Amino acid sequence: MSVHAASQRTSQLPPPPPARRRRRALAAGCAAVVAALGLAACGTANGALQPQPSVTTATPATPDSPAPSAASPSSPAPSSPSSAAASPGTPSPPGPATTAAPGTTTPAGPKPATPKPPPPSATKPPAHPPGTPPATPPPTATPAPAPPPPPPAGGVSTAIVRSTASGGRTVALTFDDGPGPATGQVLDLLAQYGVKATFCQIGNQAAANPAMVRRIVAAGHRLCDHSVDHPQPFAALSHDRAAYEISHAEDQIVQAGGPGTKVTWFRAPGGGFTADNQRTAAGLGLRPLGWSVDPRDWSRPGVASIVSTVQSQLRPGGVVLLHDGGGDRSQTVAALKQLLPWLAAQGYRVDFPAA
Secondary structure, eight states: OOHHHHHHHTTOOOOOOHHHHHHHHHHHHHHHHHHHHHHHHHHTTTTOOOOOOOOOOOOOTTSSOOOOOOTTTTSSSOOOGGGGGSSSSSSOOOOOEEETTTTTEEEOOOOOOOOOHHHHHSSSSSSOTTTSSOOOOOOOOOOOOOOOOOOOOOOOOOSSOOOOOOOEEEEEEEEESSOOOOOOHHHHHHHHEEEOOEEEEEEHHHHHHHHHHHHHHHHHHHEEOOOOOOOOOOOGGHHHHHHHHHHHHHHHHHHHHHOOOOOOEEGGGGGGOOOHHHHHHHHTTEEEEEOSSSGGGGGOOOOHHHHHHHHHHOOEEEEEEEEEESSOHHHHHHHHHHHHHHHTTTEEOOBHHHH
């Protein structure tokens, strides 16, 4: 049989029944949809971020048209070249699909991902740059020093004086327990050498010899309170008794000296100072007065002993303790006759104690 005869026979075959044509059309449409969905899923599952190639819209097959090639299982769906480079396990959400025709959809390009803002804690700047210690807090202001304690009543220090007012190569001569029989002789010697001294007087003695007190004041010498009647040990006295001895003796001396008489210091009998009697004296305006040289002339150790002790113990600015009352003071007067020229020869200037 010839080829022409065979083709004529084939063309004369009856058309397929309508049910078969509908099944073919439905199968062709389903194949197109599956192909389109497979393409979109492939692109999105591989995390492609660029627009995908459009898929040809499938048209339902007519009874006379052959089935499209997409229906063939041997033709795989195309994929984007970039899908192979996408990180596995990080799929991007697919973009919205665009309807092309009934029963088919065309996937749109993936929408660029919008970066999420960082959490508030991440945007807060660190307290200080990494690797550097926190800033040292400013040092607290140094508190102002406490104000000094107020001066005692009368503005006089309670510290015991043991030096001259001006310091340097000076000496202060002080005489205790007068006025007495030797006071006039002492005044004569002091006047002969043109020097001034300090007389620490017992209140009862001053009251008994007011003329001598006035002579002392008139000559430019100064006065010191030495208690009313020289009780010892003075440091063992009660506060009230010590206060009486100090305050009443001052009154006696001032009264004996007359108007303008001033008492500057207080010397405790036997050096019996305490913090209490020092405060009491300072409260009355009297500076406690001690000494730095003591030849113990009151015990009458001999003129040579008195002189040598003063010469060996005296240092510039020193205060010498002597006596013009309380007994026989002839050794003291004889020693003073030697000491006054010696002091001048040594370059000493006689001064008053510090006040």
